[in-house]
Amino acid sequence: xxxxxxxxxxxxxxxxxxxxxxxxxxxxxxxxxxxxxxxxxxxxxxxxxxxxxxxxxxxxxxxxxxxxxxxxxxxxxxxxxxxxxxxxxxxxxxxxxxxxxxxxxxxxxxxxxxxxxxxxxxxxxxxxxxxxxxxxxxxxxxxxxxxxxxxxxxxxxxxxxxxxxxxxxxxxxxxxxxxxxxxxxxxxxxxxxxxxxxxxxxxxxxxxxxxxxxxxxxxxxxxxxxxxxxxxxxxxxxxxxxxxxxxxxxxxxxxxxxxxxxxxxxxxxxxxxxxxxxxxxxxxxxxxxxxxxxxxxxxxxxxxxxxxxxxxxxxxxxxxxxxxxxxxxxxxxxxxxxxxxxxxxxxxxxxxxxxxxxxxxxxxxxxxxxx
Numbered sequence: 001x002x003x004x005x006x007x008x009x010x011x012x013x014x015x016x017x018x019x020x021x022x023x024x025x026x027x028x029x030x031x032x033x034x035x036x037x038x039x040x041x042x043x044x045x046x047x048x049x050x051x052x053x054x055x056x057x058x059x060x061x062x063x064x065x066x067x068x069x070x071x072x073x074x075x076x077x078x079x080x081x082x083x084x085x086x087x088x089x090x091x092x093x094x095x096x097x098x099x100x101x102x103x104x105x106x107x108x109x110x111x112x113x114x115x116x117x118x119x120x121x122x123x124x125x126x127x128x129x130x131x132x133x134x135x136x137x138x139x140x141x142x143x144x145x146x147x148x149x150x151x152x153x154x155x156x157x158x159x160x161x162x163x164x165x166x167x168x169x170x171x172x173x174x175x176x177x178x179x180x181x182x183x184x185x186x187x188x189x190x191x192x193x194x195x196x197x198x199x200x201x202x203x204x205x206x207x208x209x210x211x212x213x214x215x216x217x218x219x220x221x222x223x224x225x226x227x228x229x230x231x232x233x234x235x236x237x238x239x240x241x242x243x244x245x246x247x248x249x250x251x252x253x254x255x256x257x258x259x260x261x262x263x264x265x266x267x268x269x270x271x272x273x274x275x276x277x278x279x280x281x282x283x284x285x286x287x288x289x290x291x292x293x294x295x296x297x298x299x300x301x302x303x304x305x306x307x308x309x310x311x312x313x314x315x316x317x318x319x320x321x322x323x324x325x326x327x328x329x330x331x332x333x334x335x336x337x338x339x340x341x342x343x344x345x346x347x348x349x350x351x352x353x354x355x356x357x358x359x360x361x362x363x364x365x366x367x368x369x370x371x
Contacts (some may be wrong), residue, residue: 063364125155
């Protein structure tokens with residue numbers, strides 16, 4: 001791998017990291033973009049500031065995280081005008097993220113016209129989902145007209161973590177069945193069979209699935225109709241409620257699991273309930289994916305909560321001993337990439353530090369060197 005700059009433009013921030021080969025050189029984050037009294041006015045300004053502050057000598061490529069690739073992109077691609085147009089056409093599927101991703105690409109192309117730009121899509125890893133998993137049971141014509149299907153997200157993380165789990169266990173990646181649990185402020189589960197995503201909890205958007213910091217996760221659609229008809233809430237107000245004022249925040253007033261765990265330890269009943277709701281949702285997905293895969297070699301926890309909240313890991317897998325799943329208390333309290341299940345457990349339970357930027361850099365150079 002040659003020298004690569006990775007740009008990860010979120011809805012209100014830009015994270016960047018530089019690699020020289022497999023070695024991370026430096027990194028940074030620009031936050032509070034577009035907020036009054038905060039950071040830069042927009043993502044384009046933020047990316048220009050990042051580029052102005054870096055020595056880009058010897059740069060071989062720039063890798064860009066793009067949240068939504070829809071049905072169009074099943075793999076990372078070298079960016080040209082046609083690719084930009086296609087990403088722009090997908091904005092309705094990711095209105096908070098794809099515009100920010102586009103801004104980063106456009107600014108970098110203008111500033112570095114001779115450096116290859118590669119788009120790496122959050123959704124691409126899940127293009128292997130079987131149609132029976134990706135298809136919602138609604139009118140087929142309506143679904144086709146409006147691109148309604150399960151796309152899945154956190155693909156770069158699930159790809160990296162499932163591969164790293166195989167390395168940790170000394171097993172061939174293409175022979176391993178793994179359930180990966182990306183538990184951060186956003187959270188998703190993924191069933192990976194022989195290196196291919198075959199099920200994932202997020203759907204058409206990142207709202208579906210597990211309980212998250214501010215998102216509800218799975219919800220009876222009737223709740224939306226009820227809020228509209230009986231509560232008089234607008235579509236935008238319901239969108240804001242479910243995406244920004246639900247999850248842990250809605251249940252406790254805090255979107256950070258560390259605060260929830262602190263309150264739970266102090267006897268706060270709201271925190272206790274939120275913890276139980278959060279963990280039971282994970283348990284349900286682990287059980288469902290176990291049944292789907294037929295057998296499971298490993299379960300991997302990753303991201304902020306997954307890597308650092310030992311009580312969540314223990315509670316989420318409690319009661320699954322008959323499936324060969326168990327957590328060793330002493331190992332669970334450790335640090336770093338490790339196995340936290342007992343030596344004789346049928347299923348290896350692991351903690352893996354995710355590195356989405358490193359995965360983006362790897363995929364970027366695969367495209368550049370392969371082209």
